[in-house]
């Protein structure tokens with residue numbers, strides 16, 4: 001990247017008010033900002049030349065004065081069950097994965113918020129990558145526009161779940177900016193009810209989320225009912241324990257009829273006993289909650305096993321008997337390693353050119 005390029009603002013990174021301000025600053029009418037936002041986010045057009053309702057000289061000026069980056073589709077792979085995994089390349093050559101999960105019964109895009117992840121949960125493959133870097137808002141929202149385009153779903157309704165690579169609350173500001181872009185009426189105009197943020201429970205960020213004007217559905221990756229057990233699986237639990245997370249959930253402002261989802265990865269012989277189920281039911285009493293059991297998706301290098309169907313059923317039954325709303329997540333796309341916890345991008349190696357550019361920066 002040349003020095004000049006680094007100074008050019010990237011329009012894909014701006015929320016609409018900022019985009020409008022950027023064009024006004026250059027002597028244009030604010031509504032041009034709205035038009036550009038629509039081209040980028042709603043229509044997936046990132047070539048200024050193709051923005052046909054803008055005057056030609058403005059298109060030229062935009063190309064001169066701004067960048068407009070977008071993730072590119074490096075590879076896509078389809079599972080027998082219809083799930084599709086997309087490998088996307090970012091402007092700096094890093095790669096991330098996003099997943100399309102059809103007919104659940106809704107259409108769902110599973111989106112990443114970081115390259116890698118710092119949380120290092122014991123059973124998650126992404127955690128093995130460690131954190132490479134945060135994604136920008138444009139890169140988070142960019143996954144949605146690339147998938148919607150590739151799947152010809154720009155005008156269809158879909159949900160997004162922030163359950164791809166990364167911990168969304170560890171990348172709080174960019175994640176929230178991306179959600180606002182997706183919610184913008186000039187963009188996909190997505191209702192926050194169609195958005196779910198899944199977190200391992202970064203408490204200060206969770207408290208902040210509770211005060212956000214744009215509030216996605218919340219999912220908490222709990223995985224164990226006690227600190228002793230959770231501490232072994234989720235290193236962050238040593239900092240923010242089970243009781244504190246549950247207390248924060250009790251305070252969390254929920255829309256009418258909505259519930260917090262508690263995700264619980266079932267690991268054979270580790271957290272899948274009847275006693276664990278009973279403790280979990282007790283823990284969640286008084287929380288507007290539902291439990292989503294996720295039988296482990298095994299992967300090489302993950303030192304756990306998936307429990308038998310009998311054990312999974314029994315765990316679910318104990319919860320249900322105690323009045324807990326419970327579902328068992330069907331693992332989609334396991335054959336293409338697109339299922340929960342199986343997203344990892346190998347060989348994040350830079351080309352010689354990229355290394356050189358990095359050294360010169």
Ligand code: SAH
Nearest residue numbers: 124163166167198199221263296297340341
């Ligand atoms: N960092 C966020 C979102 C990403 S993961 C979070 O932790 O919530 C989405 C869900 O997949 C999480 O509940 C995570 O714990 C779960 N998961 C991770 N590895 C898994 C595996 N190998 N099998 C099944 N689920 C897994």
